[in-house]
Amino acid sequence: MRLRHTAGAALGALALIVTLPTSADAATGKFSYTFTNEQGKTETDTENNPASHKCIDLLGVDKPEDHSGAWSGRNATDNVATVYTDLECLGTATVIKKGLTSPPDVKFRSVIFNTF
Numbered sequence: 001m002r003l004r005h006t007a008g009a010a011l012g013a014l015a016l017i018v019t020l021p022t023s024a025d026a027a028t029g030k031f032s033y034t035f036t037n038e039q040g041k042t043e044t045d046t047e048n049n050p051a052s053h054k055c056i057d058l059l060g061v062d063k064p065e066d067h068s069g070a071w072s073g074r075n076a077t078d079n080v081a082t083v084y085t086d087l088e089c090l091g092t093a094t095v096i097k098k099g100l101t102s103p104p105d106v107k108f109r110s111v112i113f114n115t116f
Contacts, residue, residue, distance in 0.1 A: 027052050027113040029077035033070040035060040052079055052113045055089035061109045062087060069107030075100055079115050083108035 032046040037060060045059055061070045075081040075096040083102060085091035089110045096102050 025052060026050065027077035027079035027081075030074075031077055031081055031111065031113075032072075032074045033058060033108075034072040035070040036068050047111070050077065050111070050113055052115065055084075055110055055112045057087045057110045058108070069109050071102070071104070071107055073102035073106070073108060073111070077113060079113040082112050082114065084110045084112075086110065 026049045028049055030046050030048055031050055032044055034042060034044050035058070037043045043060060047056060047058075050056055058070055061068070069085065070083075073081065073083050073096055075098060078098060080098060081096040082089075083094050083096060083106065085108055087109050089112050091109075094102060094106045094108065102108070
C-alpha cells in the first residue's frame with residue numbers, strides 16, 4: 001500500500017513540475033529593428049517579450065522576396081539575442097548582448113533569444 005502512495009505522490013509531483021510555467025519561456029523586454037517596407041519606406045518594428053530558445057522570422061523581412069534584411073537591431077531584453085542573415089536562424093550569426101545594438105553593417109532576417 002505504501003508503494004502505491006509513494007508512486008502516486010511522485011507522479012503528482014512530476015505532473016505539477018511539468019505544468020508550471022517557467023521564466024525561461026520568454027525574454028523580458030523589447031527587441032526592435034528597422035527595415036524597408038514594400039513601398040520602399042523605412043519602418044521600425046518591435047518584438048515584445050519574445051519567446052526564448054525559439055527562432056523568430058522577423059516581420060517585414062520574412063518573405064523570400066525581402067532581400068534587404070533588417071538592420072539596427074536594438075536588444076532591450078534580459079536575454080542575449082542572436083540575429084541571422086537568413087530565415088529560420090540560418091546563415092551568418094551575430095550576437096547582440098543585452099542593452100546593445102547590432103553593428104551598423106549587419107543585416108538580418110531572423111533572431112533567437114537565449115539566457116547565456
